[in-house]
Amino acid sequence: NAGVIQTPRHKVTGKGQEATLWCEPISGHSAVFWYRQTIVQGLEFLTYFRNQAPIDDSGMPKERFSAQMPNQSHSTLKIQSTQPQDSAVYLCASSLDLGSAETLYFGSGTRLTVL
Amino acid sequence: QQNVQQSPESLIVPEGARTSLNCTFSDSASQYFWWYRQHSGKAPKALMSIFSNGEKEEGRFTIHLNKASLHFSLHIRDSQPSDSALYLCAVSINYAQGLTFGLGTRVSVFP
Numbered sequence: 001n002a003g004v005i006q007t008p009r010h011k012v013t014g015k016g017q018e019a020t021l022w023c024e025p026i027s028g029h030s031a032v033f034w035y036r037q038t039i040v041q042g043l044e045f046l047t048y049f050r051n052q053a054p055i056d057d058s059g060m061p062k063e064r065f066s067a068q069m070p071n072q073s074h075s076t077l078k079i080q081s082t083q084p085q086d087s088a089v090y091l092c093a094s095s096l097d098l099g100s101a102e103t104l105y106f107g108s109g110t111r112l113t114v115l
Numbered sequence: 116q117q118n119v120q121q122s123p124e125s126l127i128v129p130e131g132a133r134t135s136l137n138c139t140f141s142d143s144a145s146q147y148f149w150w151y152r153q154h155s156g157k158a159p160k161a162l163m164s165i166f167s168n169g170e171k172e173e174g175r176f177t178i179h180l181n182k183a184s185l186h187f188s189l190h191i192r193d194s195q196p197s198d199s200a201l202y203l204c205a206v207s208i209n210y211a212q213g214l215t216f217g218l219g220t221r222v223s224v225f226p
Binding site: 004033035041042043044045048056059091101103104105106107108109 | 147151157158159160161164166203205212213214215216217218219
C-alpha cells in the first residue's frame with residue numbers, strides 16, 4: 001500500500017495563473033479530505049468528499065478554489081488566478097469511513113509557491 | 116466556530132524526560148479528540164485518539180481528556196530524540212465533520 005499519493009510535490013506559479021493539485025487516496029478509503037498548512041494558520045480544513053460526493057466545503061475560499069472527485073481513485077483541487085497568499089502546503093488525506101472517528105492518513109503534500 | 120489552542124508553542128526536553136502537551140477547545144459539543152505527529156518535511160501521522168472522558172495509555176504515550184474543562188493533553192514518558200516533531204491536536208464535533216487542528220507544539224528532544 002503506497003499510502004495517499006499527491007502530485008506534484010512542488011509547484012511554482014506566477015500570480016494570476018491556475019494551479020491544479022492531484023490526490024490519489026488509499027484504495028478502499030471512502031472519505032477524502034483537503035487541508036492547507038501554513039506556519040501562521042496551521043492546518044486549515046478546506047473540503048471533503050464521501051463516496052465521491054462533496055459533503056462539506058465550508059473551508060474553501062469560494063471565489064477561486066474548487067475541488068472535484070470524479071472517481072474513487074483521485075481528487076483534484078483547482079485554484080484559479082493564484083495569489084501570493086495561496087502559497088502553502090496543500091495536504092490530502094483519506095480515511096476508511098466518513099468523519100472524525102476514523103484515522104486520517106495524510107499524503108506528503110504539494111508545496112505551492114505563488115510568485 | 117471551533118477554536119483549538121495548543122500550549123506551549125515549543126518545548127525542549129532532555130532525553131528520558133517526560134513531555135506534556137496541552138490542547139484546549141471551545142465547543143463543548145466536541146466528541147472526538149486526536150493527537151497527530153508531524154516530523155519535519157513529512158506528512159502528519161495519527162498518534163492517538165480518545166472519545167470519552169478519562170485517560171488512555173499506549174506505550175510511552177498517554178492522553179487525558181476532561182470535557183468539562185474543554186481540555187485534553189498528551190504526555191510522553193521517557194522522551195526519545197525520535198520524538199522530536201510538531202505535535203498537532205485535533206477536535207471534531209461529530210462523526211460527519213472534518214477535524215479542526217491546533218497550530219501545534221514543536222518538541223525537540225536532545226540526547
